[in-house]
Amino acid sequence: MIEQVVRHATGHLLMAEESTCGLQGSRCNSCGEYYFPATGSCTRCCGTDLSPSFLGDEGVLWSWTVQGFLPKSPYNSGETAESFQPYGVGYIELPCGLKVESRLTCGDPEQLKIGMPMRLVEVDYGQSEDQVLRTFAFAPAGNAVQEKQ
Numbered sequence: 222m223i224e225q226v227v228r229h230a231t232g233h234l235l236m237a238e239e240s241t242c243g244l245q246g247s248r249c250n251s252c253g254e255y256y257f258p259a260t261g262s263c264t265r266c267c268g269t270d271l272s273p274s275f276l277g278d279e280g281v282l283w284s285w286t287v288q289g290f291l292p293k294s295p296y297n298s299g300e301t302a303e304s305f306q307p308y309g310v311g312y313i314e315l316p317c318g319l320k321v322e323s324r325l326t327c328g329d330p331e332q333l334k335i336g337m338p339m340r341l342v343e344v345d346y347g348q349s350e351d352q353v354l355r356t357f358a359f360a361p362a363g364n365a366v367q368e369k370q
C-alpha cells in the first residue's frame with residue numbers, strides 16, 4: 222500500500238480542545254463578538270484585542286443548497302467537469318450565533334432539513350498531484366463518522 226500525502230487545505234481553520242477538533246475563531250475581548258475565520262480586528266467595536274476562540278464542532282443547519290457543477294478557480298480538487306460529483310454546501314449556525322459556510326457530507330435534498338443538528342468531520346474531497354486534499358465539512362449529527370471518498 223502506497224502512503225499518500227494528505228494536505229489539509231483548511232487545517233489552519235481548525236483547532237483541538239481536549240480531544241475535540243473544532244473550528245478556530247476569535248472573540249473580541251472588548252465587546253464579545255465572535256469571528257470565523259479568526260481575525261485581529263473587530264468590525265463591531267473597532268477593537269484590536271481579540272483572542273483565539275474554540276467554536277466547537279456542532280451546530281444546526283441554517284440553510285443549504287447542492288453544488289451541482291465544478292466550482293471556479295481557486296477551487297482545485299483535481300476533478301474535471303466529467304468526474305465532478307455534486308455535494309451539499311450550507312450555513313451552519315454555531316452555538317455562539319455565528320453562521321459558517323461549509324461543505325456538507327450529504328448532497329441529498331431528501332436528507333437535509335433546516336434546523337437539523339450537524340457535526341464537524343474531516344473529509345477528503347479530491348486529489349492534487351500526489352496529495353490527497355482534506356477539508357472540514359459538516360455531517361448530519363446522527364451519523365458523524367469520518368467519510369472517505
Ligand SMILES: [Zn+2]
Pocket residue numbers: 249250251252253254263264265266267268
Ligand atoms: Zn469588539
